[in-house]
Amino acid sequence: MKNKIISIIAALIITLPLAAQVKKGKTTKTAVQPVVKEVIDRSVRPQAGPAPVIKIGDYQSFELPNGLKVFVVENHKIPRLSYSLVLDNDPVFEGEMAGYTGFAGELMRKGTTTRTKDQIDEQVDMLGASLNTSSGGISANCLTRHNEALLAIMSDVLLNSNFKTEELEKIRTQTLSALEASKTEPKAISQRVNSILVYGNNHPYGESESEESVKKITLEKCTDYYKTYFKPNVAYLAIVGDITLEQAKPLVEKYFGSWQRGDVPKASYPTPKAPAKPTVVIVDRPTAVQSTISVSYPVDLKPGSTDDIKVKLTNSILGGGTFRLFNNLREKHGWTYGAYSNLQSDKLIGQFNASAEVRNPVTDSSFTEILAEMSRLRTEAVPDDELNMVRNYMMGNFGRSLENPATVANFAINTARYNLPNDYYATYLTRLGALTSADVQQTAQKYIRPDNSYILAVGKAEDIAPNLKKFAKSGEVLYYDIDGKQYDPSKKLKPAPAGVTAEQVINNYITAIGGAKKLKKVKDLTIKAGASMQGQTINFDTYMKAPDKMFFQVGSGAMVFATQIYNAGKGVASSPMGGESKPIEGDELATLKEGALIFSEMYYTTLGYTTELLGIEEQKDQKHLYKIQVNKGGDRKDTEYYDVQTGLKVRAEGKSGTTEYSDYKDVDGILYPNTIKQSMGGQSFNLTVSEIKVNAKLKDDLFIIK
Numbered sequence: 001m002k003n004k005i006i007s008i009i010a011a012l013i014i015t016l017p018l019a020a021q022v023k024k025g026k027t028t029k030t031a032v033q034p035v036v037k038e039v040i041d042r043s044v045r046p047q048a049g050p051a052p053v054i055k056i057g058d059y060q061s062f063e064l065p066n067g068l069k070v071f072v073v074e075n076h077k078i079p080r081l082s083y084s085l086v087l088d089n090d091p092v093f094e095g096e097m098a099g100y101t102g103f104a105g106e107l108m109r110k111g112t113t114t115r116t117k118d119q120i121d122e123q124v125d126m127l128g129a130s131l132n133t134s135s136g137g138i139s140a141n142c143l144t145r146h147n148e149a150l151l152a153i154m155s156d157v158l159l160n161s162n163f164k165t166e167e168l169e170k171i172r173t174q175t176l177s178a179l180e181a182s183k184t185e186p187k188a189i190s191q192r193v194n195s196i197l198v199y200g201n202n203h204p205y206g207e208s209e210s211e212e213s214v215k216k217i218t219l220e221k222c223t224d225y226y227k228t229y230f231k232p233n234v235a236y237l238a239i240v241g242d243i244t245l246e247q248a249k250p251l252v253e254k255y256f257g258s259w260q261r262g263d264v265p266k267a268s269y270p271t272p273k274a275p276a277k278p279t280v281v282i283v284d285r286p287t288a289v290q291s292t293i294s295v296s297y298p299v300d301l302k303p304g305s306t307d308d309i310k311v312k313l314t315n316s317i318l319g320g321g322t323f324r325l326f327n328n329l330r331e332k333h334g335w336t337y338g339a340y341s342n343l344q345s346d347k348l349i350g351q352f353n354a355s356a357e358v359r360n361p362v363t364d365s366s367f368t369e370i371l372a373e374m375s376r377l378r379t380e381a382v383p384d385d386e387l388n389m390v391r392n393y394m395m396g397n398f399g400r401s402l403e404n405p406a407t408v409a410n411f412a413i414n415t416a417r418y419n420l421p422n423d424y425y426a427t428y429l430t431r432l433g434a435l436t437s438a439d440v441q442q443t444a445q446k447y448i449r450p451d452n453s454y455i456l457a458v459g460k461a462e463d464i465a466p467n468l469k470k471f472a473k474s475g476e477v478l479y480y481d482i483d484g485k486q487y488d489p490s491k492k493l494k495p496a497p498a499g500v501t502a503e504q505v506i507n508n509y510i511t512a513i514g515g516a517k518k519l520k521k522v523k524d525l526t527i528k529a530g531a532s533m534q535g536q537t538i539n540f541d542t543y544m545k546a547p548d549k550m551f552f553q554v555g556s557g558a559m560v561f562a563t564q565i566y567n568a569g570k571g572v573a574s575s576p577m578g579g580e581s582k583p584i585e586g587d588e589l590a591t592l593k594e595g596a597l598i599f600s601e602m603y604y605t606t607l608g609y610t611t612e613l614l615g616i617e618e619q620k621d622q623k624h625l626y627k628i629q630v631n632k633g634g635d636r637k638d639t640e641y642y643d644v645q646t647g648l649k650v651r652a653e654g655k656s657g658t659t660e661y662s663d664y665k666d667v668d669g670i671l672y673p674n675t676i677k678q679s680m681g682g683q684s685f686n687l688t689v690s691e692i693k694v695n696a697k698l699k700d701d702l703f704i705i706k
Contacts (some may be wrong), residue, residue, distance in 0.1 A: 005264070005378065037523045056402060056426055057411045064253060066261045067233030071412040072248045073240045075405040081241035082141035082406060083154065085097040088417050089136075089236045090267040091204035091348065092225070097217045099209035103171055104222040105135035110167040112160040112476050115153070117167065123153055133157060135225070139236070144242040148251065155255035158230065163223050184658060184679035186285065186292040186357070189482045190458045193283055196484035197454040198298050198351055206272075210483060233261040236417065238409035272298040272349055274452040281454060283480050284489070285463035286639050287653045291363040291459030294355040295370050296688045297452055299343065301350040304420040308345060309431050310443040315343035317382060317390050318448070319354055324373050335362045339370070343447060347418070352447065360460055364467035367455060371471075374450040381437045395429055423604035461489075493615040493627065502611035505626045505642050506601050512647035514670035519599045522546070522670070526693035529676065530686045540687060549703040566596045567703045587636060591656070594632075601649075608633065616644060625650060656680055667692045 021163035059073045092101055109131065111117045124131050129142035129150050138158055142150040192208045237256070238325030239248050274297040301311060312320070319325035319341030329339040339356035353376070358366040401407045411425045455471050457464055461479070469475045479489045510516050524545040531538050536556055543551040552564040563574045564584070571584030571592045584592055594600050594607060604611060614627040625641040632638065638654040648671070652659045657680025661673035676687040 007163060035063070056411065057405065057408045059408055060564050061412065061416075062245070062249060064232065064257055065166065066257065066259055067231075067697050068235050068237060068252070068256055068259065069416060070237045070239065070248070070252050071409055071416075072243065072245050073238070073405050073409045073412070074242075074244060075240060078241050079144040079242045080141060081144055081147050081150075081239065081243055083151075084139045084238045084240075084406070084409065085137045085158070086236045086238075086413060086417075087229065088236065088308075089229050089264055091269075092229075092267065093202075093204045093269070094213070095206060096213060097221055098207045098213040100217045100221045101135040101225050102209075103168065103175075103217055104163075104225040105133050106171050107163045107167055108133040108138070108157055108161040108226065109224055111162050111164060113162045114156060114160060120153060121518045123149075126194060131157065135229075141241075147243070151251060151255045155259075158256070159259055161226055161228070163219055165219055168217070168222065170220050172214060172217065175209065176211060177319045179211055179214065180677075181684040184684060186288065186290075186458045189283055189285075190248040190294055190355070190456060191291045191482050192293055192482070193281070193458070193484045194296055194454070194456055197279075197281060197456065197478075198296050199349070200270070201484075203269050203272060203349075204267075209395060211602065223253070228262075229264055229473055231262045231264050232256065232259045234264050235589065236413045238406070238413055239410045240405045253642050268702055269348065274298055274449060275454060276452065278451060278471050279454050279478065280476070281456045281466050281478045281480055282461050282465055282468065283456070285459055286462070286657065287655060288360070288460045289655065290357055290359050291366075291457045291464055292355070292357050293363060293366060293458075294353055294456045295367070295374070295450070295453045296351060296353040297454060298454070299345075299350040299352050299447060301343070301447065302347060303345045303347040303414065303418045306583070307443060307446070309428065310439050311343050311345070311447055313391060313394065313432065314377065314436055314440050314443045314447065315341055315352075316394055317386065318373060318377055318444075321390075321393060323390060324377075325354060325356070325370060326375060328369050329356055329358070329366055333362070333365075335359065335366055339366075352449070352453075358574070363457055363459060363464040364470070365458075367468070367471060371450045371453075374444075374448050377444040377448055378441065378450075380441075381438050384437065387435075387437055391432060391435070394432060398428060398432075398671055466635070468470070486657070488510060493617050496613050496626065497614050500611040500613065500626075502628045505613060505628060505647075506604065506611065507662060508647040509649055510599070510602055510640055512671070513599075513664070516602060518669055519602065521695075522598050523695055524698040525598050526696055526698070527672070527689060527692070528691040529687040531698070543702055544596060544598050545698050545700070545703065546598055548593070548596050549700070550592070551702050552595075564592065565703055565705050566592045567705050569593070570705050572705050587634075587655075590632070591635070595673075604630065607640045614639075617641065623650075668694050670694070 012538060057073060057075075059071050061069065061071045063069050094100055109117070109120070111120065120131070127142050127149055129140065129146060129148040131140045131150070131154060132138070138154060139152050140150055148363070181193075196206050197210060201207065223395040237252065239252075301307065317323055319339060321340075325341055331338045335358045336356045339354070340578075341352070341354035343352045344350045354370050356366060356370070414420060415422065415424060455468070457468060465477055469477055478486060479492075480486050510519065513519070524543070526544075527542045529540045529542075531540065538561075539553075539555050539557075541553045541555075548566070548568050550564075550566045554561045554563075560576045563576065565572050565574075566584075566589075571589045572581060573584055574581040597603050610630045610631045612631070614629055617625050617627045619625060624644040626644055628640045628642065630638045630640055636655070640649060640653075641651040644651050648664055649661055651661070657678060659679075660677040661675075662677075663673060663675040664671040665674050672689070672692055674689040676689070678685055678687065
């Protein structure tokens with residue numbers, strides 16, 4: 001019925017012009033004008049309109065006698081307030097205690113002279129608020145009605161922080177755990193090494209936390225940083241939300257007026273220079289199947305410089321969004337999920353960086369395309385339609401950013417901090433809209449420098465190194481370890497003594513843990529281990545029975561997450577929680593077959609594996625390890641490391657990740673590793689063995705595949 005009514009209304013609308021001309025039963029004829037339809041060519045992109053005029057919200061400011069500069073942005077749409085306090089200090093070179101400034105920032109949130117950490121947490125939670133501290137300042141937000149209660153806590157944290165040893169040790173433990181995980185994370189490795197290449201070891205932007213530096217951090221050093229650098233005369237406070245200047249000023253004076261000003265150390269550092277020629281660097285990850293790549297160099301570009309907006313547009317065209325690099329490496333070639341670039345300004349020294357993650361076989365091709373796109377931007381004018389598209393994209397992002405009142409506060413702080421013109425942001429869109437293709441090309445010629453870059457690849461050197469030599473004019477590829485230290489690969493791996501073979505090294509290992517005769521007497525083996533993950537204890541239970549049975553189970557308490565069973569050539573994986581079960585095949589089955597062998601190293605020849613002694617590798621702790629490649633057929637190659645002195649296996653690297661073995665203990669005359677560290681896919685966890693049973697007469701029923 002509804003559709004019929006709509007049809008009747010439509011018919012009335014169509015006939016209305018004719019019906020309107022009916023007078024006294026007589027119809028007046030009129031000429032019918034032909035309808036001209038506009039033809040739209042959808043292959044032609046619409047022309048861009050003029051730059052939109054966007055009014056940036058107002059802010060008000062004042063300064064306390066102690067030098068604290070305050071900016072207030074009113075927004076009464078919702079009853080909330082946010083505070084952001086930013087310190088304008090020179091970066092600190094942390095040296096042998098790299099990481100201590102970050103520790104100090106975290107410790108500020110861990111207790112004051114009047115409140116414990118638990119009291120701060122409880123009071124902030126009761127207010128439904130948030131409070132965060134860092135080495136560069138403090139941020140907080142709350143409902144308007146809780147404003148003064150939050151300010152009392154915030155000012156207490158700022159003025160009366162009381163660093164405690166126990167809190168420092170908690171942060172140290174968490175940091176060391178994160179560093180351990182980052183050792184196998186290609187992106188983290190790339191960022192660390194890239195910083196050292198671009199800025200150097202003697203620059204604060206070039207140093208990174210390490211296990212050694214974190215272990216050296218002291219409470220006194222953290223306290224000294226807090227007392228020295230947290231001063232009002234180098235601080236900016238932005239207040240955004242449901243408040244007026246008249247309301248804000250007395251509150252700021254009340255809670256921050258007693259903050260004592262003081263002299264803050266200034267620092268100067270050598271200015272990093274771009275390399276005189278392309279410099280190729282590899283961080284070898286022997287088990288990697290893809291490479292994390294980047295092209296980078298330092299850039300002398302200060303915030304608010306006359307080139308700032310030109311640089312933003314130029315970089316956006318190259319790789320600031322889904323544009324040239326993205327379209328080339330992903331859309332055209334399908335080599336990556338995304339490729340991007342960043343041309344960053346900084347008051348000390350900026351940086352250009354273009355990056356992607358690609359498969360090993362296309363690592364060199366990806367570099368070729370990145371460098372080609374950089375060169376094309378220098379030598380070819382950008383077409384007007386592409387220029388307009390990217391410019392409109394930037395204008396849209398700028399306009400959307402203004403929906404957040406905090407953006408206006410950041411504009412105010414930046415204007416004061418970097419001595420920008422008062423209309424810098426107000427005229428941003430007008431200046432962006434006036435840029436031409438010639439401006440972009442000139443900017444690219446000044447700042448895009450493919451011939452003066454560090455070409456960095458974190459990946460499997462064996463696969464990628466030969467094809468990367470062409471990017472270096474000298475043909476030399478430099479090798480760095482994961483900590484950013486350069487080494488000579490030919491010297492890092494020394495030749496083994498004459499006559500020593502891979503078979504001998506493996507036999508020495510078998511002898512070291514108990515001897516082949518004793519190992520063959522083990523008919524079944526039970527190993528129970530646990531690891532802590534996100535505050536939860538996860539159990540890993542392995543049951544093995546000679547000659548070829550294994551049952552592996554992962555769970556927590558009485559809950560079972562997953563199981564794997566191998567029995568005489570067949571394997572199955574199950575997820576009891578999901579009720580799913582699937583057969584294991586291919587390489588995964590071959591790996592499971594090996595894993596089902598008790599002391600599998602004794603059976604490498606039986607499995608058809610071949611081994612090769614590559615040499616002796618020297619570790620940072622002065623240990624020397626035999627490095628052996630185990631060829632398992634096809635592209636299945638593992639690398640194993642055995643301690644030259646003890647004969648024990650200490651590490652194995654393969655497609656599934658890296659496993660480290662330590663803390664060997666005797667059980668019935670055989671040594672078993674009691675600490676096993678597993679790293680895979682950017683995750684790292686330590687397994688601690690809680691129980692080992694030998695010849696417990698495991699029943700065959702445990703290994704039945706249903």
